[in-house]
Amino acid sequence: MSWGGSVRTASGGPFRHKVQAFVLCMVLLVSTASATLGLALLAASSGPFDRAFAAQHGAEVALSANPARVTAAELAATSHVAGVTAAAGPFAEATVQTQFGGQPFGQLTLAGRAAPGGPVDDLVLTSGHWPDGPGQVVLDDNISGPGPGIGSLNLGSSTLTVTGVTGKPSLTVVGFANSITSSADGWVTPGEMTALRAPGTAPALQMLYRFTAAGSDAQIRADVAAVARTLPxxxxxxxxxxLAAQAQAEGNGAIMEPFVVAFALIGLAMAVLIVGNVVSGAVIAGYQRIGVLKSIGLTPAQVVVVYLSRVGWPALAGCLLGAVAGNVLAAPVLHQSAGAYGVGSQQVPLWASVAAPLGMLALTVLAALGPAIRAGRLSAVEAIAAGRAPRAGRGYA
Structure with missing residues (x-):
């Protein structure tokens, strides 16, 4: 038979064997989705703090200044100190006592910021919205323990009362955000800071920095000293x-990482085993038809092409759909992972979305190639006989 005829035979295979094609497609869909999720979890567990610190332009130093000794303009000028590569602020800052539901909620450090973004400490809003009016606050999502939620979702359980200041102002929680170095416990609009300061006092000032060298405690002390020398x-x-935030994050991550990695590897291993067994079984089950094809003139190479194509097309469809399904399934899992690691957000990396379907498709071809080559070498009579009855022997292999 000509190569054109073998191609037509191969292309008709999936349509004549709809159930087998559907099963192959579904197996590859589930396996590719599992592989995508597994690779995403492996990536998420690999240095989550360092990756988030780089993505969010984390503050290497958060400096608090005494407003009685320095002005905001003088503090802003420190962004030009030698060794400073980026700076944000100054932001008004106040440490206040709060209550929630009539019970003490604890001491919170609040900063006045007009927007979550910036050259340093780019906050990731994990839910809700940024304060856009008086009496609103966004809390750091790493604050532990039971507390308020977002106002529109919690029906009255979203209000904090600030004690120790005139009028005991109330703050409605409108969102949660992540600061990779926890530069504050919450953020309000700059205008709100006036209502949060104690009578007769001015809010402190916060300045955030990144430096050319800040990889050790000694370097941090030198950086702070260089900034302090330019101030009164x-x-x-x-x-x-x-460095303190990094040490805490790595300590928390060390507890979770073995479980995350184990889950990811188990998912990958199961995907490989299932695909290998199902695909090779599908080819072996077609030995009788292989005998028929050889009897009408197909060469061994054409038999291999027929059966690789027969499993390849449904496998390709399953891999592509599985990559999409894997990204959808990974979104809530990575959201939980980001919260557990204390980072702003985690996404499926592009390489995982590409490697998973390509890997599963390659595995499909390899799993089908061996049985197809063996079938191509059989004579027509041997192939028909192999398809009708099992080979003699104990079957251990």
């Missing part, structure tokens, strides 16, 4: 380092 004496009230 006593201006720096305190400074926090990103």
């Amino acid at each position: 004496a006593g201006s720096v009230a305190g400074a926090s380092s990103w």
